[in-house]
Amino acid sequence: MSILRPSETEQYVRLRPRAQAAFERAQKVMPQGIAQEMRLLRPFPIMVARAKGARKWDVDGHDYIDYHLGSAALILGHAHPEVMARIREQIEYGWHYAQGHPLEAEWGEWVQRLVPSVERLRFVNSGTEATLLALRLARAYTGKPKVLRFEGHYHGWHDYAIKGMSAPFDRPPTAGIPDGAVGTMVVVPANDPDLVARTLDADPEIGQVIVEASGASWSTVPLRPGFLHALREITKARGRLLIFDEVITGFRWSSGGAQVKHGVRPDLTTMSKIASGGLPGGVVGGSAEVMSILELTGDAQRDRARRPYHGGTFNANPLAASAAVATLRICSTGDVQRHCDALAARLREGLNAIIKRLGISGVAYGESSTFHVYVGPRPAGMPVGERLWTEDAATLKGVSRELVFAVRGAMYNRGVDLMSGIGGVLCSEHTPGDIEQTLDAFESAFKAVRDERPDLLPA
Ligand SMILES: Cc1ncc(COP(=O)(O)O)c(C=O)c1O
Numbered sequence: 043m044s045i046l047r048p049s050e051t052e053q054y055v056r057l058r059p060r061a062q063a064a065f066e067r068a069q070k071v072m073p074q075g076i077a078q079e080m081r082l083l084r085p086f087p088i089m090v091a092r093a094k095g096a097r098k099w100d101v102d103g104h105d106y107i108d109y110h111l112g113s114a115a116l117i118l119g120h121a122h123p124e125v126m127a128r129i130r131e132q133i134e135y136g137w138h139y140a141q142g143h144p145l146e147a148e149w150g151e152w153v154q155r156l157v158p159s160v161e162r163l164r165f166v167n168s169g170t171e172a173t174l175l176a177l178r179l180a181r182a183y184t185g186k187p188k189v190l191r192f193e194g195h196y197h198g199w200h201d202y203a204i205k206g207m208s209a210p211f212d213r214p215p216t217a218g219i220p221d222g223a224v225g226t227m228v229v230v231p232a233n234d235p236d237l238v239a240r241t242l243d244a245d246p247e248i249g250q251v252i253v254e255a256s257g258a259s260w261s262t263v264p265l266r267p268g269f270l271h272a273l274r275e276i277t278k279a280r281g282r283l284l285i286f287d288e289v290i291t292g293f294r295w296s297s298g299g300a301q302v303k304h305g306v307r308p309d310l311t312t313m314s315k316i317a318s319g320g321l322p323g324g325v326v327g328g329s330a331e332v333m334s335i336l337e338l339t340g341d342a343q344r345d346r347a348r349r350p351y352h353g354g355t356f357n358a359n360p361l362a363a364s365a366a367v368a369t370l371r372i373c374s375t376g377d378v379q380r381h382c383d384a385l386a387a388r389l390r391e392g393l394n395a396i397i398k399r400l401g402i403s404g405v406a407y408g409e410s411s412t413f414h415v416y417v418g419p420r421p422a423g424m425p426v427g428e429r430l431w432t433e434d435a436a437t438l439k440g441v442s443r444e445l446v447f448a449v450r451g452a453m454y455n456r457g458v459d460l461m462s463g464i465g466g467v468l469c470s471e472h473t474p475g476d477i478e479q480t481l482d483a484f485e486s487a488f489k490a491v492r493d494e495r496p497d498l499l500p501a
Pocket residue numbers: 113168169170171173196197198199254260287288289290314
């Protein structure tokens with residue numbers, strides 16, 4: 043009689059009875075048992091009990107090296123002492139006023155100081171709200187209804203942002219989006235400046251261009267060097283506005299985000315996550331000229347056709363403001379970003395060595411403090427573990443869910459929590475030892491997945 047090793051999924055389930063029970067309870071409350079779609083994991087997600095630094099612990103007592111970090115919101119890791127001290131100090135004075143308070147200007151001044159294109163700003167409550175407001179301000183300023191955006195770029199989940207986020211890019215990936223909203227979004231592949239210029243020239247109703255400054259989904263689909271500069275020139279020459287979505291790249295790609303790193307000055311910028319200290323919040327900022335659309339005077343102020351409205355009960359919430367001020371101060375020197383970038387580079391290098399050793403048809407890549415693993419068929423003669431062989435957004439964002447769930451499950455079994463796809467982000471609290479431990483986990487997880495499902499990790 044042969045004794046079969048329990049599968050990775052069996053181990054996952056056996057080790058997490060409390061998470062399974064919590065998930066069953068959650069399913070009676072929330073459709074699919076999750077608070078939003080990206081948290082889906084088969085057979086069920088882990089349930090987090092607490093988190094500190096670069097680690098989190100689940101309700102079943104397992105600990106994980108965290109590369110998810112609140113969907114990339116926590117560049118200082120969980121419960122950073124200085125951020126916590128500011129939040130504690132503030133909470134004694136109340137946590138919500140829905141009125142002006144001195145911390146909102148202090149928060150805004152940090153953003154102005156670090157991101158020079160942001161001369162004026164407004165606060166919102168999430169990245170989705172940030173792009174919603176930015177598009178509204180841009181339309182109000184240009185008087186043009188349409189927006190050019192790029193295949194696979196993620197700008198949140200509101201009705202205008204969602205078309206183009208995943209293939210097929212010419213229609214929304216969800217029900218419930220009115221045709222009117224769909225019609226305002228023009229989607230083209232990134233990395234082709236001539237196509238952008240031709241599209242703008244052909245359609246005078248396009249007044250604004252929005253781009254994820256990292257390339258789609260935090261560099262899952264990288265931008266070619268110079269593309270952001272080309273966008274700046276093309277939009278400027280044609281009197282269109284350029285919006286950088288820096289919800290992830292803001293204060294991560296550099297202390298001033300991707301725009302400072304690449305030396306490109308957009309008209310408007312959207313930020314959240316790190317920008318709000320890892321608490322719910324966000325920022326829309328830009329040139330004083332464009333932002334002045336919010337302070338029209340006289341008759342124009344009362345002219346609803348010209349003046350954009352901006353609301354939000356929780357905007358500039360004092361707890362988020364406290365966390366943001368502490369976070370941006372620590373991030374202002376660039377040391378945190380340099381630490382994270384160096385460790386991410388080490389992780390990508392180690393991953394590529396593993397991919398080569400195991401002969402998997404894949405490559406590890408990524409920008410700044412991120413890493414991604416792409417697995418897929420490659421052109422004849424292309425070596426594995428060296429460089430990405432496609433820039434097609436549908437291919438790079440279309441890695442099978444089966445593979446992602448298998449690798450993420452196997453990584454959980456080895457004490458590592460990844461973000462979406464097969465990838466993640468680094469924080470100031472990760473150590474070289476964490477990277478070595480993570481690489482060991484990857485090698486063992488890839489082997490285990492390949493033993494069980496050779497089709498998922500082909501040579
Ligand atoms: C580039 C980008 N824009 C917008 C968003 C939406 O942000 P939120 O999830 O806070 O609504 C995200 C979320 O990850 C993002 O990565």
